[in-house]
Amino acid sequence: xxxxxxxxxxxxxxxxxxxxxxxxxxxxxxxxxxxxxxxxxxxxxxxxxxxxxxxxxxxxxxxxxxxxxxxxxxxxxxxxxxxxxxxxxxxxxxxxxxxxxxxxxxxxxxxxxxxxxxxxxxxxxxxxxxxxxxxxxxxxxxxxxxxxxxxxxxxxxxxxxxxxxxxxxxxxxxxxxxxxxxxxxxxxx
Amino acid sequence: xxxxxxxxxxxxxxxxxxxxxxxxxxxxxxxxxxxxxxxxxxxxxxxxxxxxxxxxxxxxxxxxxxxxxxxxxxxxxxxxxxxxxxxxxxxxxxxxxxxxxxxxxxxxxxxxxxxxxxxxxxxxxxxxxxxxxxxxxxxxxxxxxxxxxxxxxxxxxxxxxxxxxxxxxxxxxxxxxxxxxxxxxxxxxxxxxxxxxxxxxxxxxxxxxxxxxxxxxxxxxxxxxxxxxxxxxxxxxxxxxxxxxxxxxxxxxxxxxxxxxxxxxxxxxxxxxxxxxxxxxxxxxxxxxxxxxxxxxxxxxxxxxxxxxxxxxxxxxxxxxxxxxxxx
Numbered sequence: 001x002x003x004x005x006x007x008x009x010x011x012x013x014x015x016x017x018x019x020x021x022x023x024x025x026x027x028x029x030x031x032x033x034x035x036x037x038x039x040x041x042x043x044x045x046x047x048x049x050x051x052x053x054x055x056x057x058x059x060x061x062x063x064x065x066x067x068x069x070x071x072x073x074x075x076x077x078x079x080x081x082x083x084x085x086x087x088x089x090x091x092x093x094x095x096x097x098x099x100x101x102x103x104x105x106x107x108x109x110x111x112x113x114x115x116x117x118x119x120x121x122x123x124x125x126x127x128x129x130x131x132x133x134x135x136x137x138x139x140x141x142x143x144x145x146x147x148x149x150x151x152x153x154x155x156x157x158x159x160x161x162x163x164x165x166x167x168x169x170x171x172x173x174x175x176x177x178x179x180x181x182x183x184x185x186x187x188x189x
Numbered sequence: 190x191x192x193x194x195x196x197x198x199x200x201x202x203x204x205x206x207x208x209x210x211x212x213x214x215x216x217x218x219x220x221x222x223x224x225x226x227x228x229x230x231x232x233x234x235x236x237x238x239x240x241x242x243x244x245x246x247x248x249x250x251x252x253x254x255x256x257x258x259x260x261x262x263x264x265x266x267x268x269x270x271x272x273x274x275x276x277x278x279x280x281x282x283x284x285x286x287x288x289x290x291x292x293x294x295x296x297x298x299x300x301x302x303x304x305x306x307x308x309x310x311x312x313x314x315x316x317x318x319x320x321x322x323x324x325x326x327x328x329x330x331x332x333x334x335x336x337x338x339x340x341x342x343x344x345x346x347x348x349x350x351x352x353x354x355x356x357x358x359x360x361x362x363x364x365x366x367x368x369x370x371x372x373x374x375x376x377x378x379x380x381x382x383x384x385x386x387x388x389x390x391x392x393x394x395x396x397x398x399x400x401x402x403x404x405x406x407x408x409x410x411x412x413x414x415x416x417x418x419x420x421x422x423x424x425x426x427x428x429x430x431x432x433x434x435x436x437x438x439x440x441x442x443x444x445x446x447x448x449x450x451x452x453x454x455x456x457x458x459x460x461x462x463x464x465x466x467x468x469x470x471x472x473x474x475x476x477x478x479x480x481x482x483x484x485x486x487x488x489x490x491x492x493x494x495x496x497x498x499x500x501x502x503x504x505x506x507x508x509x510x511x512x513x514x515x516x517x
Contacts (some may be wrong), residue, residue, distance in 0.1 A: 001220065001221070001224065007199055007231075007235060010235055015235070015236060015239050036194060036473075037194070040196075040197075040229060040232065040233060041229075042226075043229075043232040047228050047232050048228050051418065084505075089448045110246060110247070113243065113244065113246060117244070117247070122347075129245070132245060133247045137210075138208060138209040138210075139209070146224060149209065152209075153209050156204070156205035156209075156249065157198075157201035157202050157204065157205035160237050160240060160241045161198075161201050163240050163244060164236055164237050164239075164240035167243065171329045182398050
């Protein structure tokens, strides 16, 4: 897999905002089961936009995209009043203050991560622990647990999805701003 | 619960496959083609990959004992090598059971609390000796996890049946958790048997408190005294008394014996089937299953029991090595 600058931007700047984005979607969208799909659609849109030009400020851009998608969907589905999406809260996305959640790093993030793993189904948890905490390769995990390698692989596939969902609220190390928040050049429109 | 999302399922499979080892040329081509199908595929994969990589922080944290937040953790840091608190260690214990030392699983402060897993196979028994002097005898096909040290005494019964001989400690109650039900020891010898979400508690000595943690307002805790039993299910805990003999019979398995008094064959067969791979098959309907059985039998000698059904009751017994079919 060849990694592009957009991939890097997406992983380092967009994904850490998942907790905030999910919270926003929960407040704005009544159908909770549609939120994962909305989130993925928002990611797709911001990623595609970034292939043209990486946005200067990731957070406002992400939330603006979210808001626009919700308006589109609400118009089509006519389930949520458009006003609900457009109300004042939708406007605070333009704020440029540092994200408070970026302070929640290290210890707290680790605790949440542990909590996420502890809630996995037993076999999946054991695989994840051996693979990630103990650092064993999948083959050795299989041998230790007396299960087949393909079963381990299946459990990894299951575990990664559950962990990704559970870790929505975790923000890793502060983002060393490789992208965005760059000072505007003088004279730029 | 994982949401149904075919793209995410595929992304997870690709990730798990590469987590197992590098892709071969065909695999690489397939993966690249899959990624190129749509931006949604790519962002979905990147998201899962980021989460999976982030879990590596746990490994780095193994070297950071300062993270241990509780006095328990601190004390354990002295007693055990640091890696042992973090990493699952698998050890073979005794001859009968496999004891797996894994971090305590269901509570939030894992992996700071230690824990031990004990399990038995079909027909096996095993006695676990805990740090606090208490003993747990595991009956056939049983699995439990014990987290017992000076601060907490907690056992989770995942499956099967066990007999507890608890060293009483006023300040640190011994707690058995099974699903949403909780049994708190009040100085005791008692057994707990789990079948799905149903629990049967028989108290031989002392008393226990049975609580429904999921419905604390609907179901008050029930105190089960000596020579009594309780059958507990979510939202329903029923108590009944037992004679000394009945309690002894209920605990016959500790000697490897099944004791029945006037029990229908259907139930007796189900009981034998817990201890043996070779299963007794009794028709679900009809009078055959209602035949009353009494006596004391060796739990793992199902063949002897089948012979008795033939010679004593004149029933037909068809043994194919895997199953013993009983008929008229």
